[in-house]
Amino acid sequence: MTDQPVVSLAGVEKEFALSGGTTMTALTGIDLDLRRGEFVSLIGPSGCGKSTLLRLIGDLTQPTTGTVTVNGKPAPQARLDRDYGMVFQAPVLFDWRTVEENVRLPLELTGQERAARDARVREMLELVELPDFARHYPYQLSGGMQQRVAIARALAFSPAILLMDEPFGALDEMTRERMNSEVLRIWEQTGITVVFVTHSIPEAVFLSSRVAVMSARPGRITQIVEIDLPRPRGLETRESRRYFEMVTEVREALRGGDGGAAPDASLASIERAEAEGVIG
Amino acid sequence: MGRARIYLLFLLGVLVTWEAAKFIGGDPWRYFGWEWRPPLKLNVLNDQGLPHLWDIVDTMIGPYRRNADQSLFVHLGIKALYTWREAAIGFVLGGLLGMSLAAAFVHSQLLERAFVPYVVASQTIPIVALAPMIVFFFGNNVMSVVIIATYLTFFPVTIAMIRGLRSPDPRALELMRSFAASRRTILWKLRLPASLPYLFTALKITATASIVGAIIGEGPGAIQGGLGWSIIEFNQQYVTNPSKLWSAIFVAALLGVSFYSLVRLVELRVLRGRPEASAG
Numbered sequence: 001m002t003d004q005p006v007v008s009l010a011g012v013e014k015e016f017a018l019s020g021g022t023t024m025t026a027l028t029g030i031d032l033d034l035r036r037g038e039f040v041s042l043i044g045p046s047g048c049g050k051s052t053l054l055r056l057i058g059d060l061t062q063p064t065t066g067t068v069t070v071n072g073k074p075a076p077q078a079r080l081d082r083d084y085g086m087v088f089q090a091p092v093l094f095d096w097r098t099v100e101e102n103v104r105l106p107l108e109l110t111g112q113e114r115a116a117r118d119a120r121v122r123e124m125l126e127l128v129e130l131p132d133f134a135r136h137y138p139y140q141l142s143g144g145m146q147q148r149v150a151i152a153r154a155l156a157f158s159p160a161i162l163l164m165d166e167p168f169g170a171l172d173e174m175t176r177e178r179m180n181s182e183v184l185r186i187w188e189q190t191g192i193t194v195v196f197v198t199h200s201i202p203e204a205v206f207l208s209s210r211v212a213v214m215s216a217r218p219g220r221i222t223q224i225v226e227i228d229l230p231r232p233r234g235l236e237t238r239e240s241r242r243y244f245e246m247v248t249e250v251r252e253a254l255r256g257g258d259g260g261a262a263p264d265a266s267l268a269s270i271e272r273a274e275a276e277g278v279i280g
Numbered sequence: 281m282g283r284a285r286i287y288l289l290f291l292l293g294v295l296v297t298w299e300a301a302k303f304i305g306g307d308p309w310r311y312f313g314w315e316w317r318p319p320l321k322l323n324v325l326n327d328q329g330l331p332h333l334w335d336i337v338d339t340m341i342g343p344y345r346r347n348a349d350q351s352l353f354v355h356l357g358i359k360a361l362y363t364w365r366e367a368a369i370g371f372v373l374g375g376l377l378g379m380s381l382a383a384a385f386v387h388s389q390l391l392e393r394a395f396v397p398y399v400v401a402s403q404t405i406p407i408v409a410l411a412p413m414i415v416f417f418f419g420n421n422v423m424s425v426v427i428i429a430t431y432l433t434f435f436p437v438t439i440a441m442i443r444g445l446r447s448p449d450p451r452a453l454e455l456m457r458s459f460a461a462s463r464r465t466i467l468w469k470l471r472l473p474a475s476l477p478y479l480f481t482a483l484k485i486t487a488t489a490s491i492v493g494a495i496i497g498e499g500p501g502a503i504q505g506g507l508g509w510s511i512i513e514f515n516q517q518y519v520t521n522p523s524k525l526w527s528a529i530f531v532a533a534l535l536g537v538s539f540y541s542l543v544r545l546v547e548l549r550v551l552r553g554r555p556e557a558s559a560g
Contacts, residue, residue: 060454078459086458092451095554096473153463157323163458254378 004072006161006193007057012066014052014219017075025218026052030066032221033210034195038153039187041196041211043250049219050197051165052077057195058084058163071160078160082110085154085192091146091164093138093203099149100134106156124152127186144175148182155190162187162194168203180206203253205246206233213253223253250267284343295333301325303331331523336530339523343349352524356510356531363506364535366422370429371486378429378437378482383467385438386445403435407493411500420502421441428497433486440482444475477554480547487539495532 003065012030015023027049034040043048055061056068058206070078095103107117126146127129138146147167154162155229164183168176180203187194193245198204204211205227227246229237235242303309305320307327309558323329344355379401385392412426418424448470499510507528514525 049538055454058458062459082460084458088451088455090449090451092449092455094452094470094473096476096551108469109459111459115306139555144549222316 004034004036005069006038008067008069008072009033009053009057009099009226010067010069011015011246012042012053012056012063012068014036014049014056014061015064027056027063027131031156034193037191037193038234039184039194039196040205041198041208042214043198043201043204043211044214044219045216046199046256047219048214048216050214052164053214054165054195054197058086058159063111064166066193075091082106082157083160085156085162087147087150087154087158087162087164091143091150093146093149095138098134099130099136099138099141102138102149103156105153108155109242111202120156124156127155127189128152128182139252144179146149147171147179149246151183151186155186155192160193162192164194164196166197166199168199169198176200176203183207188232201247201250202238203252205229205243206238211250213250214253222256225250225253284427284500297497298330298333300366301461303531306330306540312477320527328519328522335339336523336526339521340527352527353409355533356507356528358362359507359510359534360506360531363491363494363498363508364539365431366497366506367539369426370431370493371433371490373426374430374486374490375437375483378434379441379479381434382439382445385442386471387463387467388427389424391506399435399438400418402431407432408500411497414467415500415503422501422503424501425494425497425506427509429490429493432489432493436489441475441494444478445471447478448474476551480543480551484540485545488536491532491536491539508533541555 008033009030012027014026014027015025016163017023021273030053040051044050050060056063057070057075059068059079059245062076068075069082071081071244096106097105103121103124104117107120112120113118121134122171125134127150130145130148130152133141133145138149141149151162167183168179171179184196184207186192196204198205206229208227211227213223213225214219215222225246229240229246287343301527302318304318304325305322306325308318326334340353341351344350344352348355353366381395385396403553407428410431411424414427414431417422418427435538445467452470452474453466457471461469470471475482494506495511497503497507498506499512503509511528514521514528518525
């Protein structure tokens with residue numbers, strides 16, 4: 001059971017229909033297995049389909065060919081079984097709900113009894129270190145605090161997998177580094193499997209057990225870099241020689257995968273796809 | 281300066297302007313043996329077109345008809361409450377109809393394409409053309425007036441709610457999908473709360489529109505208990521006593537402002553905590 005991958009993608013390909021009857025291949029030949037409790041980052045240039053790959057795992061979009069298996073089930077079943085927690089770049093908090101009501105939202109859908117639900121909300125707010133802000137409204141919190149609420153909400157019904165789509169991309173560098181340490185602490189406390197999309201190399205290296213390096217046109221995984229930095233990771237990690245070596249390795253992998261300039265035509269089609277909102 | 285003081289000061293300004301205009305272009309002023317002949321003579325400003333404020337007040341505090349105990353103001357106030365009851369029922373029915381239509385349209389493109397043109401077309405028919413038919417169908421009773429008020433209120437609510445129910449961030453919808461929320465749950469927990477600022481904008485419009493609808497509807501329906509009937513009556517007496525119609529106009533305006541303010545108070549209560557609540 002423990003040997004079975006939590007997430008398994010086999011021969012996954014994703015095409016998007018563009019206006020005018022043409023299609024664009026966003027992802028091709030994706031084979032990826034995630035082990036239980038792993039922290040995997042997807043990194044690559046914009047247009048490489050890393051967000052699309054995350055959305056495929058979460059069944060927010062479906063592959064054109066290939067299969068996505070989660071906990072031994074097809075992805076749609078896993079979504080219905082509430083195996084996923086989702087965190088986006090923006091916190092997407094409901095501004096008419098207080099912090100605790102936002103965290104409670106997923107639990108309201110499960111029909112859990114009130115006392116258990118409230119206890120769980122408190123537990124989650126303590127996990128993200130915001131118990132004093134339970135009654136605040138989202139607009140009263142800073143960007144970093146809002147994103148912590150979003151994480152608490154995603155973890156509320158103990159999903160097996162946490163999907164994070166550039167969650168700290170909108171935060172300043174200082175807040176981002178603090179949030180990185182927060183996420184590692186939460187990951188270590190909960191033992192959850194994390195898939196983390198980013199375009200920051202230092203962030204990917206600091207957080208991950210493995211970094212999947214992707215390239216664009218068409219989107220694919222070119223290399224998987226094992227990050228063997230010791231845990232727990234902290235400030236010393238960011239200053240260690242091994243950390244810089246790993247950052248360099250990922251950077252070279254990124255450059256190696258898609259070094260040459262892209263033909264103009266395909267670049268244009270990717271920009272079009274982005275403009276039409278089919279990839280992001 | 282307090283808000284109440286600003287309102288009062290502005291009201292005083294309007295009243296002073298009213299009399300100042302009459303002082304410049306109205307009929308001669310004759311009081312206590314003193315006479316003033318305004319330099320200009322404008323029809324709209326003579327005592328027939330724009331009576332002196334004290335004449336209107338005098339009419340309002342006087343008996344509503346010869347030898348009656350009740351003052352005109354109290355008499356009109358009772359009629360205003362009667363009209364308000366019709367308007368309020370129409371307001372609620374129109375609001376519910378508008379919300380239901382919008383919810384149906386947002387969930388079904390087919391329904392939206394098929395019915396929105398008729399909803400729009402219905403609003404181009406003047407109510408005076410429709411009122412006789414409504415009275416014919418529903419009879420000479422309050423029901424007809426309620427239907428007319430409903431007819432004038434459902435449209436702004438429909439249009440605003442279509443927009444409001446579609447207002448959530450696409451990622452908020454994806455978040456709900458990741459929670460395996462049903463369409464019904466998404467409607468109740470996301471679309472509806474997100475649409476409330478839009479709803480209240482529409483309700484503030486329809487609060488006044490429903491009163492206009494009720495006043496107009498009382499004519500063809502021959503409903504004599506409300507403000508509409510008084511307005512028709514005083515219309516006919518305008519040449520002999522213009523102050524009576526002006527009194528009815530003031531009471532109708534007071535009713536409209538009161539209903540609007542009531543909706544605004546409810547809005548402030550319902551939208552408390554949201555950043556947009558403070559914006560009128």
